[in-house]
Amino acid sequence: MLLLTSRFRGMPRRTAAALTGAATLLAVTGCSIQDLPNQISIPDPVTQQGEITFSLWQGTWLALWVVGALTWGLILGAALLYRRRRDDPMPRQLRYNIPIEVMYTVTPLIIVAVFTLFTWRDESDITKVNDDQAVTVNVVGFQWNWTFNYIEAGVYENGSPQDLPVLYLPRGEKVRFVLTSPDVIHSFWVPDFLMKMDVVPGRTNEFEVTPTKVGRFSGLCAELCGTYHSQMRFWVEVVEPDEYEQRLGELEAAGQVGAITTERDNDEAQNQGNSRIGGGS
Numbered sequence: 001m002l003l004l005t006s007r008f009r010g011m012p013r014r015t016a017a018a019l020t021g022a023a024t025l026l027a028v029t030g031c032s033i034q035d036l037p038n039q040i041s042i043p044d045p046v047t048q049q050g051e052i053t054f055s056l057w058q059g060t061w062l063a064l065w066v067v068g069a070l071t072w073g074l075i076l077g078a079a080l081l082y083r084r085r086r087d088d089p090m091p092r093q094l095r096y097n098i099p100i101e102v103m104y105t106v107t108p109l110i111i112v113a114v115f116t117l118f119t120w121r122d123e124s125d126i127t128k129v130n131d132d133q134a135v136t137v138n139v140v141g142f143q144w145n146w147t148f149n150y151i152e153a154g155v156y157e158n159g160s161p162q163d164l165p166v167l168y169l170p171r172g173e174k175v176r177f178v179l180t181s182p183d184v185i186h187s188f189w190v191p192d193f194l195m196k197m198d199v200v201p202g203r204t205n206e207f208e209v210t211p212t213k214v215g216r217f218s219g220l221c222a223e224l225c226g227t228y229h230s231q232m233r234f235w236v237e238v239v240e241p242d243e244y245e246q247r248l249g250e251l252e253a254a255g256q257v258g259a260i261t262t263e264r265d266n267d268e269a270q271n272q273g274n275s276r277i278g279g280g281s
């Protein structure tokens with residue numbers, strides 16, 4: 001700040017402050033305007049359920065902007081209309097004005113209640129599990145990667161930090177994820193789904209999505225689960241249903257038949273993680 005002050009010496013103070021403010025804003029946001037299209041820093045959803053989260057996000061932002069504009073308006077309006085004029089006596093003070101105090105208390109409560117209501121409604125919609133899925137995938141999160149057991153087809157894909165697994169999903173078909181962990185708590189997160197859920201040992205969590213867009217999306221563990229947490233990455237590839245069948249056929253041909261849910265592969269994967277990092281086991 002000292003440096004800034006000396007550099008801006010000779011410049012009107014307000015201009016210097018404005019320049020500093022603009023520079024700070026640019027630095028802290030750290031991204032170009034192209035990174036912030038209509039979705040306001042949230043990825044475009046690629047599932048039916050993601051659309052719900054997306055509109056909740058947009059609606060919330062819109063409401064917050066309205067509240068913000070109203071608040072700024074009131075502050076600026078009051079500052080301008082009731083500013084002190086030359087030779088004015090002290091203006092009439094409005095302390096302990098009960099209606100205003102009540103308004104200040106009740107309005108935020110209403111705002112929070114409305115947000116809660118919409119969040120609760122959408123959350124129960126997104127996490128509702130019906131029994132009408134086309135595909136069931138048992139996602140096993142373990143230290144330090146993922147196994148995807150395709151229940152109906154009876155095949156699996158097993159990942160490691162060295163060899164990131166690909167989770168194939170058919171476009172337009174409902175997929176149920178059954179999340180289990182043999183060791184510690186992980187979190188199954190595909191940012192483009194706008195959805196993540198904890199993977200908890202001794203407990204089975206479930207959620208469903210219907211992918212709507214073909215493409216390759218990245219996935220990761222979103223719960224700090226140990227030394228190589230950052231290596232718990234995977235790919236999600238949404239493909240057309242016939243290609244999906246073909247991919248599962250490849251797993252079968254590779255002998256990846258059955259399911260892996262035990263801690264056996266945990267040790268294997270942990271060793272792979274250690275060798276990649278260069279540590280001992």
Ligand SMILES: [Cu+2]
Pocket residue numbers: 141142185186187221222223224225229232
């Ligand atoms: Cu993890």
